[in-house]
Amino acid sequence: EIVMTQSPATLSVSPGERATLSCRASQSVSSNLAWYQQKSGQAPRLLIYDASTRATGIPARFSGSGSGTEFTLTISSLQSEDFAVYYCQQFHNWPKTFGQGTKVEIK
Amino acid sequence: EVQLVESGGGLVQPGGSLRLSCAASGFTFRSYWMHWVRQAPGKGLVWVSHITSDGSSTYYADSVKGRFTISRDNAKNTLYLQMNSLRAEDTAVYYCTSDISGFFDYWGQGTLVSVSS
Numbered sequence: 290e291i292v293m294t295q296s297p298a299t300l301s302v303s304p305g306e307r308a309t310l311s312c313r314a315s316q317s318v319s320s321n322l323a324w325y326q327q328k329s330g331q332a333p334r335l336l337i338y339d340a341s342t343r344a345t346g347i348p349a350r351f352s353g354s355g356s357g358t359e360f361t362l363t364i365s366s367l368q369s370e371d372f373a374v375y376y377c378q379q380f381h382n383w384p385k386t387f388g389q390g391t392k393v394e395i396k
Numbered sequence: 397e398v399q400l401v402e403s404g405g406g407l408v409q410p411g412g413s414l415r416l417s418c419a420a421s422g423f424t425f426r427s428y429w430m431h432w433v434r435q436a437p438g439k440g441l442v443w444v445s446h447i448t449s450d451g452s453s454t455y456y457a458d459s460v461k462g463r464f465t466i467s468r469d470n471a472k473n474t475l476y477l478q479m480n481s482l483r484a485e486d487t488a489v490y491y492c493t494s495d496i497s498g499f500f501d502y503w504g505q506g507t508l509v510s511v512s513s
Binding site for chain 2: 323385386
């Protein structure tokens with residue numbers, strides 16, 4: 290099973306600032322990586338797939354990069370609605386595994 | 397508009413059974429692989445089970461293998477999860493989610509399963 294490790298566990302950011310979230314895979318997943326956003330009490334929402342492609346309707350301030358084992362989600366200028374938990378997920382091998390999440394909170 | 401609506405959750409005693417349903421609309425359900433993903437209270441997301449678009453193949457996480465059964469009815473646009481021999485550690489919100497290219501593009505709102513005596 291591929292283990293996905295996200296860092297940091299919690300990221301404190303002021304509105305308008307840049308946020309950088311990391312995700313590391315225990316073995317290469319090529320570009321078969323997705324990012325999801327989950328707000329409190331809500332279902333997850335797809336943000337990024339194939340490591341860097343924004344899903345339909347996702348604002349341009351969200352961007353993804355990386356391949357192999359190292360991936361990054363960047364939120365260029367945090368808006369109030371972006372404070373949430375973010376998960377990475379690999380879909381290269383079965384079982385499809387998620388990271389433990391990074392909580393982005395207001396500083 | 398795409399909608400996935402789960403139902404069937406509730407409180408059940410250890411060893412009991414529940415059947416979850418997920419009604420799909422707004423997309424070509426029969427073309428999509430479908431999954432169940434769960435989230436224990438305060439915890440992260442865990443993939444549980446998957447079924448191919450025609451229902452011919454199914455896959456399970458080791459933690460539920462032999463106890464859970466995933467199925468679908470493409471005529472009714474509905475996904476199911478039969479859960480038997482439930483344990484306290486199965487307590488979670490269960491989400492159904494769709495998969496056309498490997499990742500999970502649409503998600504339901506979830507249904508809570510609580511296993512407790």
